[in-house]
Amino acid sequence: MTEILRIEGLQKRFGGLVATDNVTLDVHTGEIHALIGPNGAGKSTLINQLCGELRQDDGMIHLAGRDISHMAAPDRVDLGLGRTFQVTSLLEEFTVRENVGLAVQARDGGNFRVFDNVAGRKSVWEETAHLLSGSLLDDRRDARVADLSHGEKKQLELIMALATQPRLLLLDEPMAGLGHVETGQMIETLRGLHGEVSMLLVEHDMEAVFALADRISVLVYGQIIMTGTADEVRGDPRVREAYLGTEDA
Amino acid sequence: MRKLILAVVLLAIFALMPLAADLLGQNALQTLSARILIYAMAAASLNLILGYGGMVSFGHAAYFGVGAYVVGILYSHWMSEVPIFGLFPGSNQLLITLPAAMLLSGFAALVIGALSLRTGGIQFIMITLAFAQMIFFLFVSLTAYGGEDGIIIRRSNEVPGLNMRDKTTVYYVILVVAVLYFAWMWRVVNSSFGQVLKGIRQNERRMEAMGIATFRYKLYAFVLAGMGAGLAGALMANFLRFTSPDMMHWTKSGELIIMVILGGLGTFFGPILGAAAFLILEFYLADWTEHWQLGLGIILLFVVLFTKGGILGMIDRLRGGRQ
Numbered sequence: 001m002t003e004i005l006r007i008e009g010l011q012k013r014f015g016g017l018v019a020t021d022n023v024t025l026d027v028h029t030g031e032i033h034a035l036i037g038p039n040g041a042g043k044s045t046l047i048n049q050l051c052g053e054l055r056q057d058d059g060m061i062h063l064a065g066r067d068i069s070h071m072a073a074p075d076r077v078d079l080g081l082g083r084t085f086q087v088t089s090l091l092e093e094f095t096v097r098e099n100v101g102l103a104v105q106a107r108d109g110g111n112f113r114v115f116d117n118v119a120g121r122k123s124v125w126e127e128t129a130h131l132l133s134g135s136l137l138d139d140r141r142d143a144r145v146a147d148l149s150h151g152e153k154k155q156l157e158l159i160m161a162l163a164t165q166p167r168l169l170l171l172d173e174p175m176a177g178l179g180h181v182e183t184g185q186m187i188e189t190l191r192g193l194h195g196e197v198s199m200l201l202v203e204h205d206m207e208a209v210f211a212l213a214d215r216i217s218v219l220v221y222g223q224i225i226m227t228g229t230a231d232e233v234r235g236d237p238r239v240r241e242a243y244l245g246t247e248d249a
Numbered sequence: 250m251r252k253l254i255l256a257v258v259l260l261a262i263f264a265l266m267p268l269a270a271d272l273l274g275q276n277a278l279q280t281l282s283a284r285i286l287i288y289a290m291a292a293a294s295l296n297l298i299l300g301y302g303g304m305v306s307f308g309h310a311a312y313f314g315v316g317a318y319v320v321g322i323l324y325s326h327w328m329s330e331v332p333i334f335g336l337f338p339g340s341n342q343l344l345i346t347l348p349a350a351m352l353l354s355g356f357a358a359l360v361i362g363a364l365s366l367r368t369g370g371i372q373f374i375m376i377t378l379a380f381a382q383m384i385f386f387l388f389v390s391l392t393a394y395g396g397e398d399g400i401i402i403r404r405s406n407e408v409p410g411l412n413m414r415d416k417t418t419v420y421y422v423i424l425v426v427a428v429l430y431f432a433w434m435w436r437v438v439n440s441s442f443g444q445v446l447k448g449i450r451q452n453e454r455r456m457e458a459m460g461i462a463t464f465r466y467k468l469y470a471f472v473l474a475g476m477g478a479g480l481a482g483a484l485m486a487n488f489l490r491f492t493s494p495d496m497m498h499w500t501k502s503g504e505l506i507i508m509v510i511l512g513g514l515g516t517f518f519g520p521i522l523g524a525a526a527f528l529i530l531e532f533y534l535a536d537w538t539e540h541w542q543l544g545l546g547i548i549l550l551f552v553v554l555f556t557k558g559g560i561l562g563m564i565d566r567l568r569g570g571r572q
Contacts, residue, residue, distance in 0.1 A: 051458070077460030089458070091451040102448050105441060106459040112469060113441040121441065164460060 003062075004029045004168045004198040005050075010059035012045055012222075019045040020056065021222035027168060027200050032190070034201045034213035036233075038243055042222040043202045044086065047172050050200070051083045052076045064167060082166025084157040086173045086202075090145045096156060097141040101128040103163035131159055136185060151182035158189065168198045175205040187211055210234070218242065255518055263424055267417045281532055283420050285525045286427045287485050292508040292520035293434055294477025299506065300515030301438060302470045303450030307374045308361070308381025309505050312475040314497025315357050316350035316482025318388060321400035321492035323349065328403075343406035343413075343422070343487065350483035351476040357384070358475020362468045381502055388494040399493025406487050423484050430480065431521075437473070438517060446470050450515070507545075511552055513559030522560045 005027040012020035019042045027033040037043055048054040050061060052073035061069045068076050091099050104127045105111065105118070118124075132138050136155050140148065148156065154174060161169055174190070175183045187208050190199070194212070203209050209216060210230045217227040220242040226233065233239055263282060270278035291313050298304040323346050326332065326339025333339065340346055365376040389397050405413045412418055437443050445466050448456050453463050486492045495501070504527065512523025530548065534541035556563040 053454075053457075072462065073457045074460045074462040077458065083458055085455075085458070089452055089455045091448055091455060093451055094448075098444075102444055103459050105444065106456070106461050110441050111445045111461065111466070114437045114443070114473070116440050117436075118439060118441045118444045160455075160459070 002029045003027065004064055005200065006060075006062040007050070008060045008062075010046070010049060010061065011057045012042075012049060012054065013057055018222050020049065023059070023219075023222070023224055025217055025224060025227070027198055028214075029198055030195050031214040032194055032199045032201055032212050034203060034209045034216045035219055036203065036206070036209055036216060037219035041219045043219055044172065045222075046219070047083070047170050047200075047202055050170055051081060077164055077166075080165070080167035081170065082161040082164050082168070082197075083170040084154075084161050084172055084174055086176055088150070088153040088157050090153060090156060090160070092146040093144065095142050095144055096137050096148070097128060097132065099145055099156060100131055100159055100163050101125060103160045104128050104131070107164045128163075131163055135159055136189075151178055151185070154178060154182070154186065155189070158186075162193075162197070166197060168200065169193075171199055171201045171203070173203055174201070175203055175208050183208060252517065259518070259521060260428065263427075267420055277532075279416070279420055281528060283423050283488055285521075285528050286423050287481050287488060288505075288508060288524040288528060289521040290427055290430050290484070291478050291481035292505050292512070292524045293431065294474045294481065295505045296509045296515065296520045297434070297437065297446075297477070298467075298470050298474045299509055300513075300519065301443065301450060302446045302467060304366070304467060304471065305374050305506075306377045306471070306474075307499070307502050307506070308377035308379075309474070309478055310497045310499070310501035311361070311381035311384045312354040312358055312478035313482035313485070313501065313505075314388065314492075314494065315354040315384065316479030317486035317492040317496050318394070318400070318482075319350040319353050319479070320346045320406065320483045320486035321402055322394055324402045324406070325394065325400055341404070341406050343408045346406050346487075347426070347480060347483050350479045354479020354482065355472050355476035357479075358472045359468070362471035362475070366464060366467050366471060378499060378502070381497060382499055385494050385497045385499070388497065395493070397494060399491060399495075402486060402490040402492070405490060419488060423488060426480070426484060430477065434477075435517065442466070442469070447515075507549060511549060511559055513561035516558065516561045519559055519561050526560060 003026045007023055007025045010020050010023040023046060035043055035046070045054065049056045052071060056069065060067060063076065063079055063081055066079060068079060091102065094102070101124055105121065105124050108124055110116065132141050137152060137159065140152060145153065145156065158174065174186055178186060183205060190212055201209070201213060213230060215227060216230060216233045218225050218233060218239050225238050225242065226236055228236070263286060266282040267279050270276055291309070295306065295309045298306055322333065323340045327341045328339070361377065361380045365373055365380065368376060388394070394400055405419050407413055408422060411422065445456070445461060449463050449466060456463050482496065485496065508523035508527045509520055510523070511526050512521065513519030530545055531541060534544045552559060556566070
């Protein structure tokens, strides 16, 4: 099995705090790899280093065999690293369609063109329509993002990440703040993508993690304490201690 | 469609203004109208980065001034027949001076933008202000080009086939350049690049996550805006037949920001309406009292507090909340 993402000996300190402590992890092509851990375990710090918003102190990150450890965030996106934000981060004044359209355009190129007519870029808008059709946002395409519900924004986050045609998706708590029904919808959406695109899923919702993940890694105090299948993680005493010892997850 | 009507109406007003001024025996109206056209271009160029791109540049008059000085300096060398740096001959040809003004103001924007766009927020405002003041003091100290007094340009630049000694001809040349500039601006704000720029204003982090290295795009917009201001400045030098450091004083940068906000931030027609409102107010209030800025201040306060989106926003509201 080939690896789409390989992290080796990743290290990040904030003053005296070791937020990422010698993390080694890989994501196989096509798998959903979940990353769980109690609050403050360093999950977001890890995600931010992977996508290039934070620079690691030490260690290496390989995406599809290429060393991306020192690349800027936009260059990593070009190589196929897509992400969603935990706190939704969208273009609030644009409509759903304009948001997705801009994500498609960004990947498609020609972003420096000052003499074309963006409304007339047929391939961009066709692909946008294709991405939206069949999604839960299909009949909300002309709604302004500021008017969307939280659940709709979470769905849009995912569609925008997919618009960049990623080989690996970093999902930073896609279920955070979702109700029961919306969580179910998100699980269905992600399940539909299983196999098409590899995913590293950071999530607190254990039900969702166990329903989706092929493998699970557990991060505690910046360290990966184990990686295994859902059953292995569920039965592991160290995991139970990490969660029950610090908080009720 | 509504925008097309507004464009035609504005064009008709500006095109007929010299006739109207003649009929009314108010020559000052033509002067006022020309100033509105020129400041509308400068404000529109600022609007590209401020309104569409979300970059609060507080030094935009610098590029306006550089454009004006390019015309002034080329003219003085043409008069004295001494090449600039012993290399370039001077010129009094508008078709040479305007592109030269855009080139040099664009270059100034490239350097200043490259150094200041790494920052954001208050820092960016202060750095752009500081650079603009540096350029202001540079020209104040340039005694070879008049220092504080600036350069007097005896005659407007020549255009083959036109009599540029005639004020009305100069007015129509300004109008033609303005129309071309706004047509170009229309393309830009509706282009692929325009879309990216609007995205950057709303959420820079999201744009980076889409694979857009935002710095390059912001710098590109900054240079385009600097070139636009330089073009306006070059026209102003031709219109006033004079350039001075006052044209790049920080209060001018402030006036441009006021025009953009007054008209409607990030709207196509906003800078035109804003420049018109500002200059018309100045014209009539200054007639009435020398403390005209007090009146302007109160009106600006009203616009900021009670209209969302400046004059254009107010019109939309009065028309019944259509978007």
